[in-house]
Amino acid sequence: MINQTQKPLTFTVNLTPKAHQLAEHFCNNHSNLQKSEQVYFNTLAIYAVNHYLQCLGFANDWKASNSYDVIMQSFLDVADLEVIDYGKLECRVVLPNAEFVYIPQEVWVGRIGYIAVQIDESLQAATLLGFTSRVAKEQLPLNQLRTLEEFPQYLQQVTPLINLNEWFEDILQQGWQNLESLLNTGTVGNLNPSFKDASYLQTEEIIKAVKWIELGNQSVLMLIALKSEEDEQISVRLRIYPDSEQNCLPENIKLSILSDSGEILKEVTSRNIDNFIQLPSFRCSSQESFKIQLYLDNIYFTESFFL
Template identity: 35%
Template sequence: MTNITSWLENFAVPLPISQAARTTAQLFADQQPTSAKAEQVRLNTLAVSVVNDYLQMMEIPTDLSNSDSWNLIVRLCANVADLEIPSVGRLECRPVRLHEQVCTIPAETWEERVGYVVVQIDESLHEAKLLGFIKNATTETFPLNQLQPPETLIDCLAELKTSPVKTLVNLSQWFVGQCEAGWQTLESLWNSLGSIPAYGFRSPVTTQNTPLNQAETVTRRAKLMDLGIQIDNQPVMLLIEINPEANQQTSIRLQLHATGNQIYLPENVQLTVLDQSGAVFLKAAARSADNYIQLQFKGEIKEQFSVQVSFDDMSITENFII
């Protein structure tokens, strides 16, 4: 494996590509509609597998199953090669072939990444080299001679573990059925509770005045929030309803519900929306006989915000990007 600058060759880390990685890469490639897309997915999968094996060898935990690159629909729709690192974030693993002197970094991967590692894949698909690392990307091509040594990656991940990058829940992906761990359909959440929660016979959560021909665009997901305020061992439920509107805006409705045998929310439990700077944007608090509270607002594509559920000195915060 040659044709990279001599100084890059000096610190590149040679690694084998396992048979399991090649099998998985071929399986993912076979699912693609064109030969070009198949080759893209094959190389992306190999790059992610090599980095995954390397990090595990370095005793750094990884989570392939939560990575977009391991998601059938995301692989089909996007050029992603990410690897989820618990308590840290997503690392993008970009492949290059022999003779290439630049790495392609798609714009769709410029956000929600803790860094980018470049992996050179040989023609036989049996060997690879970890060429180096960069922390940020702002252009779609990056010269390989500007990479930092691979050990920079390990140092960066160690630093991020002590102060992890904020994980963002991508609401736009919900429209195509892609949800982060913990967020479920109402039906799935009811099943997990073992019975229909009190939510099931309360005020409906459909958007008021929504035309019938737009009803199918509304997407709802829910998550249980345990703040130590359980009644009859039941947590509260955060429900989010999103609906695309004109001018790239999204209507967002938040509701906080009691579940199971609870009749009312605990008094003074609070639901707060924070803007990207952390300032309070909207806030609601439960009264003595509220079975749910709600907030509603609109946001633009790529806009970030946080939702905080709090009671006394306990709070849980979820971070979102539209």
Template identity: 30%
Template sequence: MSSTETLCVKVPLGQEAHAIARQFAAEQTTPQKGKQIYLNTLAVYAVHNYLKWLQIDTALGEGDSWHPLKRALFDIADLVLPNIGRLECRPVQPGETAISLPPEVMENRIGYVAVQFGERLNEVQLLGFIKTVTFSSTSQEIPLLSFKPLSFLFDCIPDTVTSSSLSASQIGVRLSQWFENLFENNWMSLEEIFGSRNEKKFALRSLSSSSGGSVERAKIIDLGLDLGNESIVLLVAIAPLAEDKLEILVQLHPRGEKTYLPSHLKLNLQTESGENIQEVESRSNDNFIQLKRFRGYPGEGFNIQVSDGNFTIKETFVI
């Protein structure tokens, strides 16, 4: 059975990816070239995000696809893996059964990833990987059925980086799946953590659309020896809005019989690339802290970071 039938990986594409693609496409002299670069950029960004979730280093800005002159002159979608080589991320449009390779991408590549686009560009499917192949003078195509599972890509990566040890939190919490009662490990119901306490009511009251469809989950965070093995609770509540948007509330609570949070805990909302958007810090008498409610579209990603100067814990989320 081919990898394209059962082993595809879906990767969301948020506003950050589309903003970069629009910028690169707007620099071109023809609509055709602009569309080519738009899809190439999204394909590279998707593979970059996938590898980032697996904690595999990439050098996004060092590829020819990120070079203004080279991307204008050539049809390239390369992603640099430091000390490993260049990975070509080829877009596959609906109905296509093979990827066609221009001459400029047939050399100096460790392999190729097929990136399947649909009618909507909020996510793509990574269909598989194939190592560099020898082409005949009459064929510059790779049939999609020839692609292997993405795990074959890791044969090209040193053993110091392994995907098998990755946790769900490192790959990303898929919030949209919560509406289908699909929850990642360690994300529990509020009743499991708080019992009969009233945090659930407070979380829902803080959401404008709490009258229907809200889902909330919480995760225990161990603060370690520096804070006497104390634990706190990260609470996330989501609610559907119009146009497929989600409203999101994030709070930090003490656990167990504790009344107040430790002082000087910082709760941050960050973009996919790590840029701070919001920050709130606990005081000595805070029994909870929360970020301002925010909204997002399907495919967008963000990070929630908890820190106090001695430790930093980050959770990655995808809407």
């Protein structure tokens, strides 16, 4: 948290004519005055954060963000910026003399963090006040922000978020492979025999993806299966298999589902006789997120997901 006895580090960006031209370009697409003003201020905030990240040496792709899409602007109060190799950062406007930053519930998931950006009354400067890694309420007091001094190190340690909705569109993130394509590559003979029983999942109308994970000198295969349910929820099933050289998993691998705050929701531990371990299937709704964690001999692997 920001130390109240010491002025926190901030970063001020001049809002150039180019920034206002871009903001005007976007807001002119919206006839509703309130929406037009919202888009204008959001664009200025994103411009400032984009400049700040470039100064830190991080590459961004604003055009890949929802905030750059006029249709998404119409339906959402969104101010996201895609940080390449990390994920989406939300840039939230703070008006002069405000004591809190407003973060709408629709952006509480799918973000690697939130930066508060105060726009001055003349609209000539934007000051980055601080950041938070997660939110659970729409009005976050500014004195609860973390200082920008911590931000570069925080961002470097962020685990990119995986959007499971993209899996239903046949889009898999780096490191993940479609189960069917893996079984059809001709390398199935090199896979562990216990993994081959995963082929029965092909008969079900679900999405399956696998990923090789290194835990020190041990290698395992993670399988995730997704299925759409009638209540618009998604059923998730997780399994861990040994690599091709081992008949059984190493003993004491812990497979856990974590909440955003790091709380263990479900966990299972391998024995030296297990040829795979799995967690009971669970359901997720839209706008929910969770983390998967593997642990062995003081080595952690964590992956973050959202719908």
